[in-house]
Amino acid sequence: MRIMKCNIPAGSLFSRRSALKIGAVLTGSLVAGFDLAGAPAKRRVVVWSERTAPKDVYPDDINGAIAKGLEGLENWEVIKKNLDDPEQGVSEELLSQTDVLIWWGHKRHGEVKDALVERIVKRVKEGGMGFISVHSSHFAKPYKKLMGTACSWSEYKVDGSSVQVIVKEPNHPIAKGVKDFNLPQTERYGEPYKVPTPEAVVFDGIYNRPDGTHEPSRQGLCWTVGKGKVFYFQPGHETFPDLFRPEVQLIFRNAVAWAAPR
Secondary structure (H helix, E strand, C coil): CCCCCCCCCCCCCCCHHHHHHHHHHHHHHHHCCECCCCCECCEEEEEEECCCCCCCCCCCHHHHHHHHHCCCCCCEEEEEEECCCHHHHCCHHHHHCCCEEEEECCCCHHHCCHHHHHHHHHHHHHHCCEEEEEHHHHHCHHHHHHHCCCCCCCEEECCCCEEEEEECCCCCHHHCCCCCEEECCCCEEECCCCCCCCCEEEEEEEEECCCCCEEECCCEEEEEECCEEEEEECCCCCCCCHHHCHHHHHHHHHHHHHHCCC
């Protein structure tokens, strides 16, 4: 942000009312989404991970892969944070300045502090921050608190299944520019999925199992929770490089733009 320099003649009276007027102008410019030079102010997305993905698949972990795919977002600052960072990667100050939080966890859900969960939920419900939950983060504590349900699938299998990701709602902002695509290997999550009825199922899916059978399973679901928007994306198992796929990266870019508070 550029700073406006004010030259006040020596000896002139500068009242509290004048200061308040200038403050109101500056604040209004920032709230409107512009810096003091009139350029669009950058928004902020924080990509969080517990850092348990194998290095041979994700050298910079899951959040590094997702952050790499977000580099094309114009006027966005992308920040990577981890569970082992100070304050578990999400300080109160950072959270207050975050427009969208992307969350990936798998083995360490229980280590996330309840106080942090409460702050995240409050920021979504009252502050309008977007929240994107990835793959095994259906069991992440902030996501479960936002959903208010078990968030469980009927089964979890790494059995060589592939999945056809199908664009069910092509006019939804998260689906912009996305065509049906196939992920050759994935962890299979079986329906039913115990979450509230979504307001949109943007992506459906069909698992192609090794035994030749086919199984439907939803892949991308949306909700509004309080003032905030929530998106769950099922692909993202740590042993498959799906998060480097151009189609998946496009979905994340679209989802960030959709989930950001207006």
